Amino acid sequence: MSGFNKVVNSYEEALEGFKDDMTVMIGGFGLCGIPEGLIEQVYKMGNKGLTAISNNAGVDGFGLGKWLEKRQISTMIGSYVGENELFEKLLLSGEMEVILTPQGTLAEKIRAGGAGIPAFFTATGFGTKVAEGKETRNIDGRDYVLEPSLTADFALVKAWKADTMGNLIFNKTAMNFNPMMATAGKITVAEVEEIVEPGELDPNFIHTPGIYVQRVIKGDSFEKRIEQRTVKA
Amino acid sequence: MALSREQIAMRVAQELEDGFYVNLGIGIPTLVANYVPKGVSVMMQSENGLLGMGEFPTEETIDPDLINAGKQTVTAATGAAFFSSAESFAMIRGGHVDLTVLGAFEVDQEGNIASWMIPGKLVKGMGGAMDLVAGAENIIVTMTHANKHGQSKILKKCTLPLTGAQCIKHVITELALMEIKDGAFHLVERAPGVSVEEIKEKTEADLVIPDHVPEMNV
Numbered sequence A: 001m002s003g004f005n006k007v008v009n010s011y012e013e014a015l016e017g018f019k020d021d022m023t024v025m026i027g028g029f030g031l032c033g034i035p036e037g038l039i040e041q042v043y044k045m046g047n048k049g050l051t052a053i054s055n056n057a058g059v060d061g062f063g064l065g066k067w068l069e070k071r072q073i074s075t076m077i078g079s080y081v082g083e084n085e086l087f088e089k090l091l092l093s094g095e096m097e098v099i100l101t102p103q104g105t106l107a108e109k110i111r112a113g114g115a116g117i118p119a120f121f122t123a124t125g126f127g128t129k130v131a132e133g134k135e136t137r138n139i140d141g142r143d144y145v146l147e148p149s150l151t152a153d154f155a156l157v158k159a160w161k162a163d164t165m166g167n168l169i170f171n172k173t174a175m176n177f178n179p180m181m182a183t184a185g186k187i188t189v190a191e192v193e194e195i196v197e198p199g200e201l202d203p204n205f206i207h208t209p210g211i212y213v214q215r216v217i218k219g220d221s222f223e224k225r226i227e228q229r230t231v232k233a
Numbered sequence B: 001m002a003l004s005r006e007q008i009a010m011r012v013a014q015e016l017e018d019g020f021y022v023n024l025g026i027g028i029p030t031l032v033a034n035y036v037p038k039g040v041s042v043m044m045q046s047e048n049g050l051l052g053m054g055e056f057p058t059e060e061t062i063d064p065d066l067i068n069a070g071k072q073t074v075t076a077a078t079g080a081a082f083f084s085s086a087e088s089f090a091m092i093r094g095g096h097v098d099l100t101v102l103g104a105f106e107v108d109q110e111g112n113i114a115s116w117m118i119p120g121k122l123v124k125g126m127g128g129a130m131d132l133v134a135g136a137e138n139i140i141v142t143m144t145h146a147n148k149h150g151q152s153k154i155l156k157k158c159t160l161p162l163t164g165a166q167c168i169k170h171v172i173t174e175l176a177l178m179e180i181k182d183g184a185f186h187l188v189e190r191a192p193g194v195s196v197e198e199i200k201e202k203t204e205a206d207l208v209i210p211d212h213v214p215e216m217n218v
Helices: A036-045 A065-069 A085-093 A103-114 A178-184 B005-013 B028-035 B085-093 B129-135 B196-201
Strands: A023-026 A050-053 A073-078 A097-100 A119-122 A136-139 A142-148 A152-163 A185-196 A215-218 B020-024 B042-046 B050-053 B076-082 B099-103 B106-108 B139-142 B170-172 B176-181 B184-190
Touching: A023 A178, A036 A065, A036 A152, A036 A185, A065 A085, A103 A119, A103 A142, A103 A178, A103 B085, A103 B129, A152 A178, A178 A185, A178 B085, B005 B028, B005 B139, B005 B170, B020 B028, B028 B099, B042 B076, B042 B085, B085 B129, B099 B129, B184 B196
Parallel strands: A023 A050, A023 A152, A050 A073, A073 A097, A152 A185, A185 A215, B020 B042, B020 B099, B099 B139, B139 B170
Antiparallel strands: A119 A142, A136 A142, B042 B050, B050 B076, B170 B176, B176 B184
C-alpha cells in the first residue's frame, strides 16, 4: 500500500517543486474552504511571477491577500476579486494582470481541464466583453462562445477529511471550487482537517477519488475567518 | 407612491410558485425570501454550492463552512444539498433553476442587461451574474427606474458594458412592472398611486401603454 500513501508531514514537503512563474489553482469561495496553511507556505517561500487561478483573491492580510503583499501574483484569474485595497492598488498600477471570468465559466474551465477537454462552447458572456476576441458559433439558433479549459502546475485544495490514499470529503459549502481544482493540477496538494486510514471513509461518499491527489497534509490549524458574520435577528 | 425596497420584493414574491427552485441575487432580490406566499414552498439556490438555503444561524449554530453567495453565514434547510461550483453552474446554465431574481444598473428594450461594470470605477468582477442571465429562462430584474439625477435606467440601448444580451423579459422598479417584447417595454402594472404619465416621463425606452394599467397589489 505504501505506493498509495500520499501523506506528507510538513508544508515544505507538501510544496516541494513549487517554483516561480508557475500556474497555481487555489480552492475556496471567499475565505470559505481555502487551504490556509498551504497559502501561508507559498507566502513564506516568496515565489514570484505566479499565475493564480482562484474565484476570489482573499482580503487584506489573509488568504491570497498575503501573496499580494509580496507581489507574488503576476496574473490573477477569478470572477470577483475586489475585497481588498491592496488588490485595487496593484490592479490600477498595472503591477498585476487580472482576467475576469464568469464564475460558472471558470468552474467549467477547470472541470474541463481536469477531464481532458480542451475547450467548450457556452452561452455565458456572448455579446459581452468576455467574448471579445473569442471564437463564437451559432448552434441550433443560439450563440455560444468558445472557452478554453484550464489546468495548473499545482492545485492547492482544502478538504474536510482524507484517507492516506488521498480520497477526499469536503464539508458543506467549503467544497466550492476544490473538487474541480483537485482534478486539474499536475500536482494536487490537499490540506485537510483529519486524515484517517483507508477503509474508514465510506466509498459511497467520497467526493474526490484519490487518483487526482498527489499529496495530503493535515493542516496545523484553521482560522476559518468569516467575511460576513450574519445571525438571526 | 413609489414602492419601497420591501414592496418591490413583495411584488416579486407573488411570482413564486409552489415547488420552484429560485436563485436570488444580492440586494433587493435577497428580500424576496421574506415574502414567500403562504402555502408556497420554494428552495433557494446559492451558486457557491447550496440548494436549500435556510435562515441565518444563531450565535450557537454559526458555521464558517456554511455560507451563501454573498459570503454571509447561513443554515441549510431541510432537504438541502451541497455540491461543487461546477455542479452549481450546471444547474444554472442547464436551465434547471425556475426563477432568477437579480439587480441591474441598466436594462434596454432589446432585453440587454448591464449590471457588473461602470467604466472608470474599480471593476470587482461579474461573479455568477453572466452565467445566471445566460442560463435562466425566467428572470426578473429588480432595479430603480432612474438614477439619483433623474436619468432613466430603462433605456433604448444600454450604455454600460453588458452582463448579457437579449435575455431579460421582466423588470420591476419602484414605479412599474414591465415586460420586454418585440423590441419595446410593455407597461403591465403600476405602483399604487403612480400615474402612467410619471412612468412615461421616467422611461427613455419605447414604452407600450395599454388602455388600462392596473395597480400592483402590494
